[in-house]
Amino acid sequence: xxxxxxxxxxxxxxxxxxxxxxxxxxxxxxxxxxxxxxxxxxxxxxxxxxxxxxxxxxxxxxxxxxxxxxxxxxxxxxxxxxxxxxxxxxxxxxxxxxxxxxxxxxxxxxxxxxxxxxxxxxxxxxxxxxxxxxxxxxxxxxxxxxxxxxxxxxxxxxxxxxxxxxxxxxxxxxxxxxxxxxxxxxxxxxxxxxxxxxxxxxxxxxxxxxxxxxxxxxxxxxxxxxxxxxxxxxxxxxxxxxxxxxxxxxxxxxxx
Amino acid sequence: xxxxxxxxxxxxxxxxxxxxxxxxxxxxxxxxxxxxxxxxxxxxxxxxxxxxxxxxxxxxxxxxxxxxxxxxxxxxxxxxxxxxxxxxxxxxxxxxxxxxxxxxxxxxxxxxxxxxxxxxxxxxxxxxxxxxxxxxxxxxxxxxxxxxxxxxxxxxxxxxxxxxxxxxxxxxxxxxxxxxxxxxxxxxxxxxxxxxxxxxxxxxxxxxxxxxxxxxxxxxxxxxxxxxxxxxxxxxxxxxxxxxxxxxxxxxxxxxxxxxxxxxxxxxxxxxxxxxxx
Numbered sequence: 001x002x003x004x005x006x007x008x009x010x011x012x013x014x015x016x017x018x019x020x021x022x023x024x025x026x027x028x029x030x031x032x033x034x035x036x037x038x039x040x041x042x043x044x045x046x047x048x049x050x051x052x053x054x055x056x057x058x059x060x061x062x063x064x065x066x067x068x069x070x071x072x073x074x075x076x077x078x079x080x081x082x083x084x085x086x087x088x089x090x091x092x093x094x095x096x097x098x099x100x101x102x103x104x105x106x107x108x109x110x111x112x113x114x115x116x117x118x119x120x121x122x123x124x125x126x127x128x129x130x131x132x133x134x135x136x137x138x139x140x141x142x143x144x145x146x147x148x149x150x151x152x153x154x155x156x157x158x159x160x161x162x163x164x165x166x167x168x169x170x171x172x173x174x175x176x177x178x179x180x181x182x183x184x185x186x187x188x189x190x191x192x193x194x195x196x197x198x199x200x201x202x203x204x205x206x207x208x209x210x211x212x213x214x215x216x217x218x219x220x221x222x223x224x225x226x227x228x229x230x231x232x233x234x235x236x237x238x239x240x241x242x243x244x245x246x247x248x249x250x251x252x253x254x255x256x
Numbered sequence: 257x258x259x260x261x262x263x264x265x266x267x268x269x270x271x272x273x274x275x276x277x278x279x280x281x282x283x284x285x286x287x288x289x290x291x292x293x294x295x296x297x298x299x300x301x302x303x304x305x306x307x308x309x310x311x312x313x314x315x316x317x318x319x320x321x322x323x324x325x326x327x328x329x330x331x332x333x334x335x336x337x338x339x340x341x342x343x344x345x346x347x348x349x350x351x352x353x354x355x356x357x358x359x360x361x362x363x364x365x366x367x368x369x370x371x372x373x374x375x376x377x378x379x380x381x382x383x384x385x386x387x388x389x390x391x392x393x394x395x396x397x398x399x400x401x402x403x404x405x406x407x408x409x410x411x412x413x414x415x416x417x418x419x420x421x422x423x424x425x426x427x428x429x430x431x432x433x434x435x436x437x438x439x440x441x442x443x444x445x446x447x448x449x450x451x452x453x454x455x456x457x458x459x460x461x462x463x464x465x466x467x468x469x470x471x472x473x474x475x476x477x478x479x480x481x482x483x484x485x486x487x488x489x490x491x492x493x494x495x496x497x498x499x500x501x502x503x504x505x506x507x508x509x510x511x512x513x514x515x516x517x518x519x520x521x522x523x524x525x526x527x528x529x530x531x532x533x534x
Contacts (some may be wrong), residue, residue: 003326019345019353074341080307083331084358242410252325255308 005091009084013092016082017064020075021096024063029104032056036112051096053105057162061097076256098159106135106155125184131198132160160236167243257283257405257434260351261312262508265299273299274460277313280455283404284433285467288447289440290519291457297440298338300457304438305335318404331358335424338409340390344354348378369396372422388414394420395423399430406437413489424450444515456522461513464522464534468513474532475521476505477514491521504532512518 018025035056065076079089113132135155263277274296281287291297302308303315306322306329315322320329343350355361370378373392382390391414398406412420428450431437440524441447454471456464475490480499482494488503500514502521522529 003328006327009327009357016353019349023344074337074339077307077335077337078341080325081330081335083304085327086325088327099464253309254462256302 004085004087006088010091013082013084013088014095017092017096021063024060025070028056028060028101029108032104032108033111036108037115053158054161054165057097057101058165058169060101061166062173064093064097064170065173071074080254080256086252090244090251093170093247094244097170098163101162101166102155102159105158109134109155158235160233160240163240164236164243165240167240170247171243171248171250174247174254257281257318258438259314259316260303260466261314262304263310263315265296265303265310267299272460274303274310277462279455279462279465281436281438284431285453286427286431286437286439286451287455288444288451288515289438289455289457290442290444290515291440292443292523295457296460297457298409301335301409301438301440304405305333305407305431306330307335327467329330332404334401334403334406335357336391336394336406336408336411338400338413340387343382343390346379346381347375350382350393351378351397354397355401358403362400362402365402366396366400369399369426372396372426386414388416388419391415392419395426402435403506404435406435408437408439410441410443411439412441412443413502422445424448430525442517447515454518458523458526464529464533465528470510470533471518472503472505472513473508474496475511475518476503476509477501477511477517478503490532491517491524493517493520 032053065079084092133154258281260277260278260279261285263274265274265277267274277300279300289297289300299308303310304317304322306317306325309323318329318332320326322329345353349367351363355363355366367378370376370393373396375389375392375396382393385393391411395408395411398408412423416422424446427437427439439447439451451468453467454464455462458464476488478501479495479497480492480501483494483499485492486503488506489501490504491502492499500517502514502517505511
C-alpha cells in the first residue's frame with residue numbers, strides 16, 4: 001500500500017468526514033434547497049445569485065476544521081491521528097468542499113426547479129418551463145437592476161470561484177490556532193482579498209445587499225462573453241489549486 | 257519501540273516545557289508515566305504520536321519520525337486522550353467508521369472487552385454515555401485495535417472502582433511481546449501490579465526511568481513504628497500505619513513496591529536516587 005496515497009484509505013476518510021459532518025451537511029443542503037425554492041417561486045430576494053452560493057460554500061467549508069481553533073481540540077486529536085496521509089486529508093477536504101458542494105448545488109437547483117413547477121401547477125399559475133441552463137455550459141443571464149448590466153452565470157463559471165474561495169476558508173482555519181477572535185478577523189480579510197484584489201469590478205457582496213437581480217434564460221450568451229468567462233474560470237481554478245497546495249503544506253505542519 | 261534523543265519543546269516562546277529529554281521504551285512492556293500536573297506528561301505523549309513537534313532533538317516512534325504522520329505509523333498507534341471528544345455516534349457506528357483504519361482490529365475482542373466493562377448495548381449513542389462509560393468504550397476499542405503502541409492519558413479518570421480493577425486485568429491480558437503501552441497518570445494506585453516500568457517527570461525532564469525489578473532490587477519499602485532516620489532512609493512519611501519509608505536496599509531484602517512512596521522519594525531527593533541507580 002502506497003505511503004502517501006491509497007484509494008481505500010481515501011474512501012474510508014471520506015466516510016469518516018461525512019459521518020462527522022452529517023449535521024452540517026444536512027443544514028447546508030436544507031439551506032440551499034430553501035434558497036433556490038424562494039428564488040424560483042419569484043419571491044423578490046435582494047441577494048445576488050452567485051454571491052449567495054459562494055457564501056453558502058464558504059460557510060460550509062468553514063465548518064470543516066473549526067476544531068483546530070477550539071480551546072480543547074479533542075476532535076483535532078482524533079482527526080490528526082486517523083491513519084491516513086496528509087495528501088489524503090487534503091484531497092478529502094477538497095472533494096468535500098468543492099465537488100460535493102457543487103453536487104449539492106446542482107441537486108438542490110434541480111429540486112427547486114421541480115418545486116417551482118409543482119407550486120405553479122398547484123396554484124394554477126402559468127407553468128414556467130424548467131430552467132436547466134444554470135447547470136449547462138450555456139448559463140443563465142442575471143440582470144442587475146441597479147447597474148443595468150447583465151451577467152452570465154452557470155455552475156461552470158461558478159466552479160473556479162468556489163475552488164478558490166473554499167481554499168481560503170480552509171486556510172483560515174489552519175492558520176488560526178485556539179483564537180476565535182483572530183479567526184473572526186481573518187475571515188473578512190480573506191473575503192476582502194477575494195472581492196477587492198482578485199475581483200474588484202464585481203464587488204458582489206455589497207451589490208447583493210443593496211441591489212437585486214433577475215434571471216433570464218432566454219438570451220443566448222454571445223461568444224466573446226463565453227471566452228471571457230471561461231478565461232476567468234480557468235484563472236480562478238488555477239489560483240484555487242495553488243491555494244489548495246498551500247493548504248496541503250500548512251496541514252502537513254499542523255500541530256495541536 | 258520509542259527513542260527520544262535530546263528533545264526540547266516549548267508551547268510559547270518564553271516557557272520551556274521539556275528540555276534535554278532522553279527516553280527509550282521497549283516492546284512487551286507497560287510503562288507508567290508519572291508526574292505532577294503541568295510537568296509535560298501529556299505533551300510527551302503528543303510528541304511521541306506526532307500531534308506536536310519538538311523544537312529540537314529526534315524522536316523515533318516504531319521506526320518512524322512522528323512529525324511525518326505516516327499512515328503506516330498512525331495505524332500502529334492508538335492514543336486515548338484524557339478528555340474525550342463529543343462523539344455523536346452509536347458504539348456500533350463508531351466501530352464501523354474507525355475500525356477499518358486499523359488492520360489488526362479484532363471485533364470479537366472489542367465485544368469481549370465491552371462485556372467485561374459491562375457495556376452491553378452497542379446501539380447506545382456515545383454522547384449519551386457518562387464520561388466513565390465512554391472511556392470504557394474507547395479503552396476497549398484501543399485494546400482491540402491491536403496496535404503496536406498504546407498511549408493512554410489518565411485512562412482511569414472517571415472509572416468506578418470495579419472498572420479500575422477490570423481495566424488492570426484487561427490491560428495485563430492484552431499486552432504481548434510486540435506491544436508497548438504507556439500510561440500517563442497521577443493516580444498511581446491505579447497502576448499497582450500492572451506496570452513493569454516507571455518513568456517520572458519532574459522539573460520538565462525525565463528524572464527516573466527504571467523497570468520495577470530494578471527498583472525493588474535497589475530500594476526497600478517498609479513501614480516503621482518510629483521515625484528512625486538511619487543513613488539508608490531516603491524518604492519517610494507519617495501515616496496512620498506508622499512511618500512509611502523508602503530506603504536503600506543494602507541487604508537485598510524483598511519488599512512490595514509502593515508507587516506513591518517511590519514518586520515522593522524521587523521528587524524529594526532526585527540527586528540521591530539518581531546516584532543510587534546510576
